[in-house]
Amino acid sequence: MEHHVYKKVDIVGTAEESIEAAIAAGVERASATLNHVDWFEVKEIRGAVRGGKVAQYQVVMQVGFRLED
Amino acid sequence: MEHHVYKKVDIVGTAEESIEAAIAAGVERASATLNHVDWFEVKEIRGAVRGGKVAQYQVVMQVGFRLED
Amino acid sequence: MEHHVYKKVDIVGTAEESIEAAIAAGVERASATLNHVDWFEVKEIRGAVRGGKVAQYQVVMQVGFRLED
Amino acid sequence: MEHHVYKKVDIVGTAEESIEAAIAAGVERASATLNHVDWFEVKEIRGAVRGGKVAQYQVVMQVGFRLED
Amino acid sequence: MEHHVYKKVDIVGTAEESIEAAIAAGVERASATLNHVDWFEVKEIRGAVRGGKVAQYQVVMQVGFRLED
Amino acid sequence: MEHHVYKKVDIVGTAEESIEAAIAAGVERASATLNHVDWFEVKEIRGAVRGGKVAQYQVVMQVGFRLED
Amino acid sequence: MEHHVYKKVDIVGTAEESIEAAIAAGVERASATLNHVDWFEVKEIRGAVRGGKVAQYQVVMQVGFRLED
Amino acid sequence: MEHHVYKKVDIVGTAEESIEAAIAAGVERASATLNHVDWFEVKEIRGAVRGGKVAQYQVVMQVGFRLED
Amino acid sequence: MEHHVYKKVDIVGTAEESIEAAIAAGVERASATLNHVDWFEVKEIRGAVRGGKVAQYQVVMQVGFRLED
Amino acid sequence: MEHHVYKKVDIVGTAEESIEAAIAAGVERASATLNHVDWFEVKEIRGAVRGGKVAQYQVVMQVGFRLED
Amino acid sequence: MEHHVYKKVDIVGTAEESIEAAIAAGVERASATLNHVDWFEVKEIRGAVRGGKVAQYQVVMQVGFRLED
Amino acid sequence: MEHHVYKKVDIVGTAEESIEAAIAAGVERASATLNHVDWFEVKEIRGAVRGGKVAQYQVVMQVGFRLED
Structure with a gap:
């Protein structure tokens, strides 16, 4: 078993369609500038309402990636 | 920047298909009787099981709206 | 109103497509070996990332079922 | 399974004799002005002390009720 | 001092009269199928309301017992 | 000692100058439509930033008031 | 309104009969050595089991008292 | 680096003007009877309302001090 | 990536020497009766004191294992 | 409604005069090296005491900013 | 089973070598001035870093002891 | 007393031997790319199990460092 060090950053992803989006x-935005992105942990789910409808899902998450040695 | 006062109410929405539903x-039920609904915050996700299948998603959330001055 | 005793077990379900999956x-795996499964409570949502994409959703939940008297 | 929407309100009940009281x-005060009260969730138990004795139990709870469609 | 290993299970006890009941x-239902039950920890107190009265107390607890060596 | 029932509502107050404001x-907005407002509990302190300066303090609080018998 | 300073101490009360006991x-033990005990806040409810029965309730609480000026 | 032992006590400070007051x-009341008070940690901010105005800020805090060897 | 289902059980390990022990x-006791034990999560660290010395470390943990399909 | 991605960083601001300072x-230090700083969330309020007086307020906060697409 | 009353105090122990130290x-410092110290509960583990190395472990814990009747 | 601004980053350190390792x-990996690393706060302790033995300790921590003015 290898013993690496990892870092986690707090990211808020947003989308109109769904929590998964x-x-x-x-995750994709974080991966554009970070190497070795490995996992995510959802910390909060919230969103914006406009005209009585959900207009945006906002997911606060921690994105974890391996640091190079 | 305007300085309003907001109120949050605790709502439990339920649906068979998905968490988003x-x-x-x-959100839609709350908006039927409240003006200026602006955001929601998910506090709990749970649900009912019948016959080994998810029969209902239950999402406890806070729905926030602006109070009129 | 009947007064039963219930038990909850901690289960981690995983899927590629969605949190609901x-x-x-x-829920289905737990129901395969437990009778009277009645509800679930989501405790954590996390997942694996591969190649900058979500490769797996992992949902930690408690699954509740009625104990026979 | 019916899919209703529920609301929860934060109530503090007090009594001299016991937590249950x-x-x-x-619960009874909330039910006097709300229809379809269905459940409660205890959030905090506290109380007042006078002369070295418990003089009042104060129970902070959420009371849940079904909203009419 | 002996060094045992213990396990905890999540149980929901219900009763009409009181939290203690x-x-x-x-505790009694858990003890019917587990040996060496030693302690409990209350995690949540909630209940059902019918006709404006508390109809059932529901106590979510962890019940701890010693595993045989 | 009198045994009243109290209710708490979730309010978000905002101001430019300070947390106290x-x-x-x-508190003042809640008191405009509620009688017997008695206490508040701060739940979250957050705010908006514009041009590198704090532009608004937002305080999420519970405001408690006595219900009439 | 007077502006006093208060202190809280962590006490574990135990009894065989009930949580209230x-x-x-x-509260009574704390009041034996502290003046001006004014309130308590329950932090944990747990207990000991012997022979499949609850043998002792253990309530972890904070007991608050006014400090003399 | 010296290796001391510290103790923390739970204090509730109150004032009319501000959270800082x-x-x-x-802090000042605690320092009157404790030596080597070194830091504080705010745990709760609450207060009393009278006539629709904040009449008292109540700050629950832990005050830390070094124990003499 | 394979999509398995996992279960977590709450275990309290005890030892005289250290938290790791x-x-x-x-972990070893859980592995004696469970297959595919894969990870653990520490939830609480506590212990017993006798004669002014730590006599036992008690670590409450969740132990996770893969369920067979 | 635009769907951006945001990042949050953990910052500890310190000042002698007040929590707001x-x-x-x-916020100002974070804005010196980050673009599009948009909001903050207070996570902890603590401070240093010297000579029985508050010598420094320390506010742990998350500062949120929009990532460029 | 005897029904005693216990008190818990918040202590921060520090050491260079390990969390256990x-x-x-x-625990030893608390036992020097308190009788009947019986258990501890770890609340936080933190430490100081100097020159890229851990220079001190700081363990915030509650130490519990039996009060004399 | 100097009034600096600090930043905290979330790091996961791993090792086979112990939590301290x-x-x-x-801490050492973070210090390799950050100046003025000053403290750490442990947030989670977990680990991997292989063949019924702990194969890796994983410690999630926040590492704090002073930002240059």
């Missing part, structure tokens, strides 16, 4: 938005 | 049910 | 996987 | 006071 | 129901 | 805004 | 035991 | 009241 | 005691 | 110190 | 420092 | 791995 908001997670994907956050 | 349960959120929508709660 | 991960919940269903956990 | 304080819960009953809160 | 609901705890007793859960 | 945001609390005051929430 | 355990609270009373703790 | 309530903290100061608690 | 208490964790090992719990 | 400590928040300002943290 | 920091716990021992706190 | 996992903390050291995280």
